[in-house]
Every structure is written in structure tokens, then in C-alpha cells.
Amino acid sequence: MNIIHSVKEVGFTGFLDISFMSLVIYTVIIGFKRTRAAFVLTGIFITAAVYVLARQFNLVMTTSVFEKFFAVILIIMIIIFQEELKHFFEEIAVWSLNRRLLRKKMIVLSxxxxxxxxxxxxxxxxxxxxxxxxxxxxxxxxxxxxxxxxxxxxxxxxxxxxxxxxxxxxxxxxxxxxxxxxxxxxxxxxxxxxxxxxxxxxxxxxxxxxxxxxxxxxxxxxxxxxxxxxxxxxxxxxxxxxxxxxxxxxxxxxxxxNPIRRAKPWEEFFKKNTPEKVYAALAAVGLWFVFVHGAVVTYKSFIIPVTHAELPEEWGIAAINPEEIEVTVRGPRTSFYFNVTDRIKVYMDMKIVKGPQSIRLYKDNFTVPKGLIVEHFDPEYIEVTLDKKQKELKKNVKPIKIETYQQ
Known part of the structure; x- marks a missing residue:
């Protein structure tokens, strides 16, 4: 993916979106850092990454299990992080409803x-x-x-x-x-x-x-x-x-x-918790590419070979024209982040009869990864010629020797 082109696609609103989400993720990481639930949070991030990879590589069973139990996992997360969530929303309420607390100088013991x-x-x-x-x-x-x-x-x-x-x-x-x-x-x-x-x-x-x-x-x-x-x-x-x-x-x-206020508070902010800021920024960028950039509908065309069901042993394909077809699929960009060419297939239904036949293809003949839709394909007809295979003579049969006698 062209980096310069991707940066241009982000735009000003995209940078604002990523910056705000980075701040939210950073706040959550710092809030959970001092709790025992931090290890659980790390496990959740790893599980989420596994789900994304499973979805992109079309691991149907793994993806289905994650999606079926998503509601259960969400409830478990709420139970595990109930104290952290209460604290997080409590801080938001205090900050939004009484900003004077932020400007009020805290009284400490002499x-x-x-x-x-x-x-x-x-x-x-x-x-x-x-x-x-x-x-x-x-x-x-x-x-x-x-x-x-x-x-x-x-x-x-x-x-x-x-x-x-x-x-x-x-x-x-x-x-x-x-x-x-x-x-x-x-x-x-x-x-x-x-x-x-x-x-x-x-x-x-x-x-x-x-x-x-x-x-x-x-x-x-x-x-x-x-x-x-x-x-x-x-x-x-x-x-x-x-x-x-x-x-x-x-x-x-x-x-x-109640730390001593320095002349350059922003400089102190950028020097503090640097690894957490990097993780938050990377996570926000990844989320933006998955949910914003990746949600844009894209059209792509592929050249794929024509496949067919297994024929009886005595039958074979004498000719097929064309052997490949062009298919155009539609779907979100996330569905194209990994190679999908090998996962797009077309199967033709043939009659087991000797001689040429013309087979029309429909969209139902195509199998595509989850999230993609067949938009167009060319050609619509495949010319196929079936013929029976010739039986081979057994090589192990010995020739008959004929002897003649003279009288």
C-alpha cells in the first residue's frame, strides 16, 4: 500500500479522529496499568488480534466461534473490569461537570x-x-x-x-x-x-x-x-x-x-509514559484503517481458473474454452488487505454426456471470502467437451504361442 497515498486519504478529519481515539486508548491503558486487570487487558488485545487475522485469512470455524460468543465475551469483560469502568466514567463526569477541580490547587500536608x-x-x-x-x-x-x-x-x-x-x-x-x-x-x-x-x-x-x-x-x-x-x-x-x-x-x-508545575508542561507530557503513547497511537491507527479506511466499498477484478466437480473415472474433459474467466467482486477494503485470489473460485455444473455442451454460469457458481459479493464476470458461457477415456490393454497379459506340426 502506498504510504503517501494512504496519508492523503486520512485527511484532516481522519487525523483528528485518530488523535482523539489515541487519547482515549492512552487514558484506558494508564488507568488499567496500576491494576491487576492489566494482564487481562493484554490478553483481550491478543484475542482481538487473533480474531482479526482469522477473519482476514478466512478461517471460518475460528471466526464463527468468536462471533457466536461475542456477547458472552462482552459480558465477561464488563464483569472483570467493572471497577475500572466505574472509575473511568467517574473521572469523565468529574472532568466534564466540574472543570474547576482541574484548576483548583490541591492542598497537601506541610x-x-x-x-x-x-x-x-x-x-x-x-x-x-x-x-x-x-x-x-x-x-x-x-x-x-x-x-x-x-x-x-x-x-x-x-x-x-x-x-x-x-x-x-x-x-x-x-x-x-x-x-x-x-x-x-x-x-x-x-x-x-x-x-x-x-x-x-x-x-x-x-x-x-x-x-x-x-x-x-x-x-x-x-x-x-x-x-x-x-x-x-x-x-x-x-x-x-x-x-x-x-x-x-x-x-x-x-x-x-500534586507535582510541581513546570514552565513547559507539554514537554513533560510527551516525555512521560512514551511506550504507552506509542501503543495507543498504533492501536488508534489500526482501528482507523479497519473501521474507517477499510469500510470503504471497493471493486476489484481477478482472473481465476474454471473448476468442476470430480468426474466419474471413465470420463474426462477433452476440451474447455475458456479455461479462465474474469470476475469482479465488491466489498469493504478490509476484505482485500490480504491475498484473496486463491479464495475466489468458480465451479461449473456439467451433464455427463459425450460431446460438446455449453454451460452458463451464475453468481451462485462462485465462492468468495466473507464480506465480498460477485458483481460481474465474463464470459457467461463455458464450452466444454466430454469424452470417455480409452481402455488401456493390460500389459501383464502374455501372448499366446501357437505351435505347428508337420506330418
Whole structure:
């Protein structure tokens, strides 16, 4: 395919279409990248590629199986990616309905407030007081919370210790911190199903890990049995016994969710996640060629040989004219991306009678790949002469020897 000609066919609207779809695919890849479903997504892409190749190479059985179970596969995908889909559409709603959130500067903890939080958590660990603290990132957490009580108080050591006092009514729940405000307490969080990561730990650890799996929040959890501080994020958990290490981890977290704005944000955008951008662009270009460029109806002509059904053993074709015919087929461009000449055939129906006969061809005599339609063919008549094969003498028969006698 001529590259320059293809670029001209794309046009301005085509480039806009590809650019927008690249952005959508890139967003989906980045959103799924930090989840365990990323491997499943890779498998789906591979399965889709197999289906496209099977369709182009006219693998009838494989294509039929994929198409028959397409609805089932779609339902399975929705079930597998239900959390990711909820998050994706939630982000779209927030971006479209409240763009001020994009311009609003996120309030993060100052160094002194981070030290206050670290000191309080370490005190909990030393005194073996169970605690679960969720530090909100960019994601909305409201749909993951249950039984929460609104507070909206300033972050302080006294407030946290009063909430997690064993005699407090809400000490078993989680505390939500958004910036430097304690927004909710006594919250119940979704539990993780990957219990192998927390081994012998309790419900607090399962809740902390579960929240990190469905959002970008960072969770601090203190075990009241062992007096150990653990941190969960992006579906992982690690124990922290050094206050300085915990301080650096919290500072890194806030630096990631609220990075320093540089003078050239576009330059930073193009340097970040380069492989994902390349994959998204290639996928968008491939989709455009399949669904837009490939959907254009095209006419092509082919020269194909005339074939016929198997004749009885004693019959043979003495003459056939013409031996090849020209056929014009119509279909979407995608049907012509691979070689289709060998898959277009014409079969003629003959009468088993000796001598010449004229056979008229119809469109039903042609077999073409799925998606193609026979538009025209020439000639319409095939002249065929049938004749019986001559029987050959058996070579193994010995000649008869005749002897004469003289009297």
C-alpha cells in the first residue's frame, strides 16, 4: 500500500479522529496499568488480534466461534473490569461537570503536618493501638465508603488519638484525610480478595489493601496485636519500622499527586509514559484503517481458473474454452488487505454426456471470502467437451504361442 497515498486519504478529519481515539486508548491503558486487570487487558488485545487475522485469512470455524460468543465475551469483560469502568466514567463526569477541580490547587500536608502524622502513627504502633488512616489522592473515594461520619476538622495529633481511642465508638473504622483536613471517620472500606498478601493480618489490613486496589489513595494501618505500621498503595503492602522512611514515603506520595508545575508542561507530557503513547497511537491507527479506511466499498477484478466437480473415472474433459474467466467482486477494503485470489473460485455444473455442451454460469457458481459479493464476470458461457477415456490393454497379459506340426 502506498504510504503517501494512504496519508492523503486520512485527511484532516481522519487525523483528528485518530488523535482523539489515541487519547482515549492512552487514558484506558494508564488507568488499567496500576491494576491487576492489566494482564487481562493484554490478553483481550491478543484475542482481538487473533480474531482479526482469522477473519482476514478466512478461517471460518475460528471466526464463527468468536462471533457466536461475542456477547458472552462482552459480558465477561464488563464483569472483570467493572471497577475500572466505574472509575473511568467517574473521572469523565468529574472532568466534564466540574472543570474547576482541574484548576483548583490541591492542598497537601506541610512538612510539620507530615511529621505530626508520622509521630502519631508511631505512637499508635508503640502503644499497640489499632488504626487505619486513608490519605486521599486524586481519585474520588465516596463510592467506596460505607457508614462514614462527616467531620471536616483540622489534622492534629489530638484529633487522631481521640478518634482511635479504644473507648471511642468509631475507633474500628477508617479515617479519611484530604489535604490537611480530616473529612470523615468510622468508615468501612472494601476488603481485598488477595488475602495471600496480608497472611495472618486482620480486617484492617484487608480494608487498607482493598482501598489501595480500587483507588490511588495511600493507606496507613497499625496492627494492635503486633504494633507494626504498614503502608498500602496500588494493591501492594509493606511494613515500615523507621519514622524517617515513612516521612519520605508520604512526601513522595504528595509529590506524585500534586507535582510541581513546570514552565513547559507539554514537554513533560510527551516525555512521560512514551511506550504507552506509542501503543495507543498504533492501536488508534489500526482501528482507523479497519473501521474507517477499510469500510470503504471497493471493486476489484481477478482472473481465476474454471473448476468442476470430480468426474466419474471413465470420463474426462477433452476440451474447455475458456479455461479462465474474469470476475469482479465488491466489498469493504478490509476484505482485500490480504491475498484473496486463491479464495475466489468458480465451479461449473456439467451433464455427463459425450460431446460438446455449453454451460452458463451464475453468481451462485462462485465462492468468495466473507464480506465480498460477485458483481460481474465474463464470459457467461463455458464450452466444454466430454469424452470417455480409452481402455488401456493390460500389459501383464502374455501372448499366446501357437505351435505347428508337420506330418
Amino acid at each position: 512538612r510539620s503536618e507530615v511529621e505530626t502524622l508520622v509521630r502519631t502513627v508511631m505512637d499508635f504502633a508503640r502503644e499497640k493501638i489499632g488504626a487505619l488512616i486513608v490519605l486521599k489522592g486524586k481519585d474520588i473515594l465516596s463510592r467506596h465508603l460505607d457508614g462514614e461520619i462527616s467531620l471536616n476538622g483540622d489534622l492534629s495529633e489530638a484529633l487522631l488519638k481521640s478518634i482511635f481511642d479504644p473507648h471511642s465508638a468509631g475507633h474500628d473504622g477508617a479515617v479519611i484525610i484530604d489535604g490537611n483536613r480530616v473529612t470523615h471517620f468510622a468508615c468501612y472500606l472494601p476488603l481485598s480478595k488477595h488475602l495471600s498478601l496480608i497472611k495472618n493480618s486482620g480486617t484492617r489490613h484487608a480494608a487498607a489493601l482493598g482501598m489501595s486496589e480500587v483507588s490511588d489513595a495511600l493507606c496507613l494501618v497499625v496492627s494492635e496485636e503486633r504494633g507494626v505500621v504498614s503502608v498500602t498503595r496500588n494493591g501492594t503492602i509493606q511494613a515500615i519500622d523507621d519514622p524517617d522512611k515513612l516521612t519520605l514515603l508520604l512526601q513522595k506520595f504528595y509529590a506524585e499527586i
